[in-house]
Amino acid sequence: xxxxxxxxxxxxxxxxxxxxxxxxxxxxxxxxxxxxxxxxxxxxxxxxxxxxxxxxxxxxxxxxxxxxxxxxxxxxxxxxxxxxxxxxxxxxxxxxxxxxxxxxxxxxxxxxxxxxxxxxxxxxxxxxxxxxxxxxxxxxxxxxxxxxxxxxxxxxx
Numbered sequence: 482x483x484x485x486x487x488x489x490x491x492x493x494x495x496x497x498x499x500x501x502x503x504x505x506x507x508x509x510x511x512x513x514x515x516x517x518x519x520x521x522x523x524x525x526x527x528x529x530x531x532x533x534x535x536x537x538x539x540x541x542x543x544x545x546x547x548x549x550x551x552x553x554x555x556x557x558x559x560x561x562x563x564x565x566x567x568x569x570x571x572x573x574x575x576x577x578x579x580x581x582x583x584x585x586x587x588x589x590x591x592x593x594x595x596x597x598x599x600x601x602x603x604x605x606x607x608x609x610x611x612x613x614x615x616x617x618x619x620x621x622x623x624x625x626x627x628x629x630x631x632x633x634x635x636x637x638x
Contacts, residue, residue, distance in 0.1 A: 484564055484565055484569060486507075486524075486561060486564045486565055487524070487525075487526070487564075487565040489503060489506065490503055490521070490524045490565070494521075494523075494524075500520060500521050500522065501520060503521055504519055504520050504521050504531075507519075507521075507557075507561065513553070514553060514556075514557050516538075516539075516550075516553065517533050517539055517550050517553045517554060517557070518533060518534065518536075519531050519532070519533050519553075519554060519557045519558070520532050520533070521558075521561070522591070524561055524562065524565055525565065526565050526566045527562075527566055527595060527596060527599070528562065528593065528594070528595050529558045529559075529561050529562030529565070529593070529594045530558065530591065530592065530593050530594075531554060531557055531558040531561075531591075531592050531594075532589055532590060532591050532592070533546070533550065533554050533589070533590045533592075534589050535586075535587055535588050535589060535590070543585075544587070545585045545586050545587050546586035546587065546590055548580075548582055550590075551580075551582070551586060551590065551615055551623075551624045551626075552578065552580060552626065554590060554592050554613075554615060555578065555580070555592060555594070555613040555615065555624070555626040555628065556575060556578065556628065557592075558592045558593075558594040558613060559575075559594040559611040559613050559626070559628045559630070560573070560575065560628075560630075561594075562594040562595070562596065562611060563594075563596065563600075563609065563611050563628075563630045563632075566596050566599075566600050567600040567609070567632055568600065568601065568602040570602055570634060570635060571600070571602060571603075571632050571633065571634060571635065572632070572633060572634075572635045573609070573630045573631065573632050573633075574630070574631050575628050575629065575630055575631075576608070576629045576630070576631045577628070577629040578626055578627070578628045578629070579626065579627045579629075580624065580625070580626045581624065581625045581626075582623070582624055583622055583623055583624060583625065584617075584621065584622075584623050585623070586615070586617060586623040586624060587617060587618075588617050588618030588619075589617075589618050590615050590616070590617065590623070590624075591615065591616050591617075592613055592614070592615045593613065593614050593615075593616075594611055594612070594613045595611070595612050596609055596610070596611050596612075597609070597610040597611070597612060597627075598610075600632060603632075603634075604634065605633075606631055606632060606633030606634070607631075607632055607633075608629050608630065608631060608632070609629075609630045609631075609632045610627050610628070610629060610630070611627070611628045611630055612625070612626070612627050612628075613625065613626040613627075613628065
C-alpha cells in the first residue's frame with residue numbers, strides 16, 4: 482500500500498517544517514486546497530489528520546469558519562487518507578459527499594479521516610466511504626462528512 486504520497490509523507494514528516502512542506506506540495510498538485518491552507522498532522526493507511534487555522538479568508542458573515550472551508554478540509558484529508566489506504570494497483574476519485582454542520586465552527590479545526598472498511602484489491606470498482614469528523618479547539622465535533630470514494634483498478638498503458 483506504499484504510494485508515492487505515503488513515501489513522501491514518511492520522508493518529510495520527521496524533518497523540521499516537513500509537515501508544512503508536505504502540505505504545500507499537495508496544494509501545488511491540487512491548487513484549490515491552498516485556499517484553506519491545510520496542514521497535515523498525521524497520515525497512515527486507515528487514518529489521516531489535518532488542521533486549518535481560523536483566519537479571515539475562510540470566515541463567513543457570522544464570524545465562523547465557512548461551511549465550504551470545512552468541506553474542503555474534509556476532502557483534503559479524506560482524499561489523502563484514501564490514497565495511502567488503497568492497494569497500489571487501485572486509484573480513487575470522490576463521487577459525492579454528505580455533510581452535517583453540527584455547531585458553529587470557531588478556532589483551529591482538526592479533521593480526522595477514516596475509511597469505513599479496509600480497502601481491498603478488486604477487478605471491479607467499488608465505493609469506499611471515508612468518514613471525516615472535524616472538531617474545534619475545545620475538542621467538540623462541529624462537522625461530519627462521509628465522502629463516497631470510487632475505487633477502481635488503475636488503467637493500463
